Amino acid sequence: MQKTTKQRTNVDWFLTVLRVASLAVIAAGFAAFVAQLIDSDNPFARWANPDAISLTGEQFRGLVVTGLAQGSMYGLIALGYSMVYGVLGFINFAHGEVFMVGAMTGAITSNKLAESGYWESSFVVCLLLVVVLSMLVCTITAVVMERVAYRPLRGKPRLIPLITSIGVSFFLQNCVLALLGSTVKSYPDLPNWLTDKRTFLDVQGSKILVVLVAATAMVALWYLVEKTKTGKAMRAVAEDAEIASLMGIDVNRIIVKTFAVGGAMAGVAGILWGLLFRSVIHTTGFLPGIKAFSSAVVGGIGNLGGSMAGGLTIGVAESLGPLMILEPLGVSGPSQLRDAVAFAVLIIVLLVRPSGLFGEQLPSDERT
């Protein structure tokens, strides 16, 4: 966006300093971490943090797998942000709450199934059922949201739908609070082969399941977007809504479908949250929503493959970042700062590379 002919102002210098400084902090933290790995008495590592404890290989692997599992969940949520931004050019802030609605649906249905005993006897069937139900509820939520809150705002200044979506977000959150109460809803126990570490590569089975489910959903989405007529229409609308409508595409219908698909992906992600964390309350959607948005930005907003990759990046950064960057720098209690790290990643990415790592794909009128 910056023109070379433009004079560099103080703000530009400040931004450059900030970019360099943030990257330098990351580099320093990482260097201290590596130095410590090589030799725990290394003077640089001692200087950075006198009482640092280095990670063992097992811990490291555990963190990476956790990061990947969470990251694939973020990636699925990010698809919703990315697709809507690609088509309509605004951030659907309430998408995180759609995800929460999915996780809630999952908690309620899986508990009902557990009460009747099916959850244990035929887990896979039950899980499929729960995923399908959650996708359904989330799709309905997303479509109703589009219809009631966003459709009347087509063509308004871009911040208007954004502000509306903030309202929708807090409305949905508190609807769930008012209807379902403020207690934590937990998922029933998972079967042993999912909680046991020994099933595969010393990694918890549930995390592998999460990655597998996310991968399946992603492949299905890829098929939908790349190989079907609806997908073609979606891409056309994302490319240029006006021209698409001239080509005989019902733009409103495609937008509804986009919301529906995004909602369905959020529904899958909600169940993945349930498998990973096993409990959900009405505020669950906020932080994963923000992190998923960061993922979409990191991957380049509007770029679906990028969103998934961005999700994995954010997930791994969030789980490794505090222990690899902050701990070696002598920050005490680094795991408390996990969420701050996620926000910091978003800010740094927007500072250093606002178009994302894999390039953004925006509607024609948003391109600059």
Place this chain on the structure above:
Amino acid sequence: MNMIEALTAARPGSGKTRAAAPARRRLLDQDWRRLACAGAVLAVGQVFIALTGMPVTFDRRLLIDPILSLGYLALLWLPPVVGNWVGREQVLEGMAAYAKGGRDVVAGAMAGLLGNLGLTLLVLGITHFDVRDPLVHWSPQLLGILEFDQSVWLGALVWPAIGAATGALGGAMHWMGDKTARTMVLALSTVFAAAVLESVIVDLSQGFHIEAVSDWLYGPQRGLTLAATAVIVAVAVAASAGFSWARAASGRTAPQASAQPDAAGAGSLPAQTAWRRIPARKLLGWAFAPAAIIVLPLFLGRLTNELLANVGLFILLALGLNIIVGLAGILDLGYVAFFAVGGYSVAVLTSPGSPRFDPEIPWFGALFAAMLLAGLAGLLIGAPVIRMRGDYLAVVTLGFGEIIRILLLSDWLSGTFNGAQGITNIPGVEVFGLATVRGFEPRSVLYLVLFFCAIAIYVSWRLENSRIGRAWMAVREDESVAEAMGVDTVSAKIMAFVTGAVLGSFSGAILSAKVGSVFPHSFAIIVSIVILVVVIFGGMGNIAGVVAGAVVLIGVLGGPNQPGLLQEFAEYKILIYGALLVWMMLQRPEGLIPSARRARELQANDVNQDAWLRAQPAGRATDDAGGTSDRGRP
């Protein structure tokens, strides 16, 4: 609700061609699809309201002593609104409308009947099934409310009847003509206001030693008495009649005065002249209002003063955010960060209990430091985000707000900020040895808040009309054009951040002296959102609007951690704020009291579309932006 409006507005050809003269329609000549749709929406809405538990929670609060509690009101307000909407007809440019008549009443009644059948189903459902597991309010208490503590069948039959009656009332508002409808709305809202303001009025009458008035107005268990309700209705009707008489009288002298305040939204010329007619009244107001505001707290009790002090804190915050969002058009979702900087810097500097660093300097010195630090924070948060796209900027500022809260909470900085335990023992404000402002004396806090509100209003007002204010508005309306006109957009935006931050820090500083302690959880993201709702509800970019927004919203509903007049709303507050934000954005994005320029900008698209639709001169199209006009809006 208004998607249909939007759809019909978007397709001018879809309306039926009508005769030129208003014709009367038969009672059953209805748009059945629209009616069924309205009924279904109403049914879902009513069942939703019932299941959120509002009727049960609000039932404690009586509005009119033996007959109406806030809980029943929660179930009563929707049918007339939907009934009114069903009867509303889209009149497209160049097409004649049907005359209003009994048909609208029938439509309203039917929609209300259909909708409240939802409640009947709910009553029968609660008696026969138990789904209390996910739905916490599916309870005998709710059933008790829904069947009026009588029998199931009574409840099941009475609700549709109530729906039909209230829906018909809503539909009849089109029929009875503007004047009657306005009178009715005025009477109902006066009664509601009198009931809501109960604690303030009781407080005032005690202050003036006229307890007899409040004893007569309100029953022993709170709530207006029936006699008082009747008198209030009578007074409202008389006032309305007098008002419309005066309006008609002045209308004879100045024919343009009939312009509705609504039209001011479009910033049109007749509206401006209509406002310009009242300088004398305005002048009187300017002289009278400050005097009243200074004297009144002396006669108010603790609770009301406390309430007003909270309102004042949010006025300060909203004025600060108004500079960033309203004037400069930057959507800052992390405004709470500046509130936190103000609160924590005063806490650290004045409290003897601050862990690392406790200079215990007096409050005014700490305030100065807080202003500096907040300005610095504004600079540090503003500078990196200034070049971002507007929506990215919103999310990043939100991130900054959360980062500050997480850092305050963290072990890492608990050496300075004491983590989740917060900083306590913050002393009151010594006002130059004359008085001490402490939290347990709400009146003194209120005066301190009022003083700073006055400063903030003055600063906002002067800034708005200054060079930098015009630069902000230019940036808001079109950044590239502003840059082309020679406005230094970058420094203007950063100035907006810094000014907003300093105003926000006032509020934080007062809060920490008022409460005597600060905790990280007081600076959660929801505070930013509530301030944003206040600014948008009141009217972005308009000082009077922002102040009115804070008084209405914070006064009635309360802030995120502060109770308002309707304390029963506590757990539903954020639900209502969210719904209100969506509703405002859909119906009236320019806010309650819009700033003319902002409204023009927000309506720009409509105006363009209309100009295109009608192929008329743009000046004509600006007069009534919206393209379609709702006939018979109450």
